[in-house]
Amino acid sequence: MPTQNAQNLEQALIWLRSFISDWLNVYLGKAQDFEIEPLSLHNENSTLAAFINQHKPSYEELTLLMLALAPHLTPSFFSKLIAEHLPEGGDFPEFGGVKATNHRGLLPTGETAQFILAGDDLEKRLDVQRLLGYEHWFAQKHILWLEAVREGEPLMSGRLLLDPEVVEQLTVGTVSKPRFSMDFPAEHITTQMCWEDLVLHTNTFRQIREIENWIKHNGTLLHDWDMAKKIKPGYRALFYGPPGTGKTLTATLLGKQTGKDVFRIDLSRVVSKYIGETEKNLSKLFDKAEHKNWILFFDEADALFGKRTDIRDAHDKYANQEVAYLLQRIEGYNGLVILASNQRGNIDDAFVRRFHAIIHFPMPSTEERYEIWRKTFPPQLNIAADIDWQQIAARYELTGAGILNVTQFCAIEALADNSVCLDLKRLEAAILREYIKEGKVV
Structure with missing residues (x-):
């Protein structure tokens, strides 16, 4: 699966690069027209193929997905493309894109998507904007969306953001559980x-x-x-x-x-x-x-x-x-x-x-405490004959968590003195200790 997934991702990048390159040649007057070839994957046994089979994206939607994914796979993807077509450099605002804090390459924006998919055609540019709107399944399923921009700036100048879990799924094939953090408490x-x-x-x-x-x-x-x-x-x-x-x-x-x-x-x-x-x-x-x-x-x-x-x-x-x-x-x-x-x-x-x-979830009754006492102690611990769990359950009102604390204390004490035995004296001392901790009076 990892090899097959890498092959399909490489094929998708080649498809995207060819698409953008052909369009740039037309836009810069180096060609008259071009034909968009459908993406052909090496095999169906990859996470990218599974994503395409599940969501059935149009070529416009697939282009948006790959535009957002490309920097995660090849940091210099867009910078190299622009350099190939504008070898002498210069400003290219039509292409959109922004620089990030840590990433040194070019990151695509909504304007990048509009330029590649619509050029100067205003109606088609608005269609691309709709694809990045809240009502589209990209946003509804939290897959891809536009970064919010400062008030007064063009909406489509926001970066194309791909959910980190989608990136992880499409690249390495698994999604790790989120770690505890300020953003995910x-x-x-x-x-x-x-x-x-x-x-x-x-x-x-x-x-x-x-x-x-x-x-x-x-x-x-x-x-x-x-x-x-x-x-x-x-x-x-x-x-x-x-x-x-x-x-x-x-x-x-x-x-x-x-x-x-x-x-x-x-x-x-x-x-x-x-x-x-x-x-x-x-x-x-x-x-x-x-x-x-x-x-x-x-x-x-x-x-x-x-x-x-x-x-x-x-x-x-x-x-x-x-x-x-x-x-x-x-x-x-x-x-x-x-x-x-x-x-x-x-x-x-x-x-x-x-x-x-x-x-x-009430305090356990006497019968329920009896069941907890009986189930909680490990079988390796020998229970003395003077311990009657029915009497212990009736006499001491403890929660399941309290009984587990008593069990842990008794088991550790038994291991420490190599006795592996629990007698009534040790048990009642542990219960008294738990009562004091909970602020109860025996």
């Missing part, structure tokens, strides 16, 4: 656990299964059953309950079970005290997630999804605008969004009305 979360390791209340589990059913069958419902015109494609759920009751693990398992990537949003990087910055950060996040079918998990969501306040000053006004903007973006997201909160009442009513599921 989210962490990809995974787990080695499975549903059998998770102990939840029966009603909670039933509602989780409903979400799992939506993930599996939503495509059929929208498209095969023709419901897309009646219902929105996304799904929104609220998980609420005390910390440590399984909200994050459940979201992660939903992704693992259904083959979806799960990203936990760091709201401390999203919320900003500066006016407009929170909306900007949210926009970057949702733009990146669009059409990926990721599961977005907003932990401790109260920070951003909390109740709106009465407007007493400018701060309240802009805070409410942030909530309204977030509501709009979540409703427009076509994947699963999960909000997690300690208290249901902390979430703004405008969000609550739009949730498809509101799922309570």
Whole structure:
């Protein structure tokens, strides 16, 4: 595949170079006319061929794609072309193009596309502008678009921007998961656990299964059953309950079970005290997630999804605008969004009305704690006869996360003294330690 992909990309660059060169010869009076040859690829087994087969681009659309991709493959692509036809140098504003900060070659703009595809024909130039408009599938699928320009500058002087993931897919054939950064304040979360390791209340589990059913069958419902015109494609759920009751693990398992990537949003990087910055950060996040079918998990969501306040000053006004903007973006997201909160009442009513599921994660009951205690300890640890898990579960009220902390502490202590044994004294000392940490009284 890598060799075949490189061969097809080289063939596409030759096609583009020939097209532009022939057009420049006509424009500069060195030729009368030329004929556009269709792109012929070496083989169909490449990411470029797969892209063309999937999207069926016209020759104009394929030209735009290759114009934007060319600098990523050959930095001097446009500079060499112009030098070949204007060996004595000189200004060539008709061609468009700009210099970048790090890249030393010429980067194509909307004006470059207009010049190559339309020349001085105003009607055709406007057609090219439409291809780069928001309504075109390039922009709708976040594949290719025009860079925004300063106020007053021609719209088409913006660079042709190709989504970095599209570049990666077309060149190396894979798309790496986005890294946590200021532009993408989210962490990809995974787990080695499975549903059998998770102990939840029966009603909670039933509602989780409903979400799992939506993930599996939503495509059929929208498209095969023709419901897309009646219902929105996304799904929104609220998980609420005390910390440590399984909200994050459940979201992660939903992704693992259904083959979806799960990203936990760091709201401390999203919320900003500066006016407009929170909306900007949210926009970057949702733009990146669009059409990926990721599961977005907003932990401790109260920070951003909390109740709106009465407007007493400018701060309240802009805070409410942030909530309204977030509501709009979540409703427009076509994947699963999960909000997690300690208290249901902390979430703004405008969000609550739009949730498809509101799922309570209560403190585990005695029976559920018994199951957690029984499942959590590793089999390599010998459990003393004086430990009765039923009594431990009934006596000590801990969450699943609390029990796991106790288990880890006991296991490390057993390994440290080479006993590989757990007795009641050590267990209760570890539970007391967890109680003190949580601020509880035994």
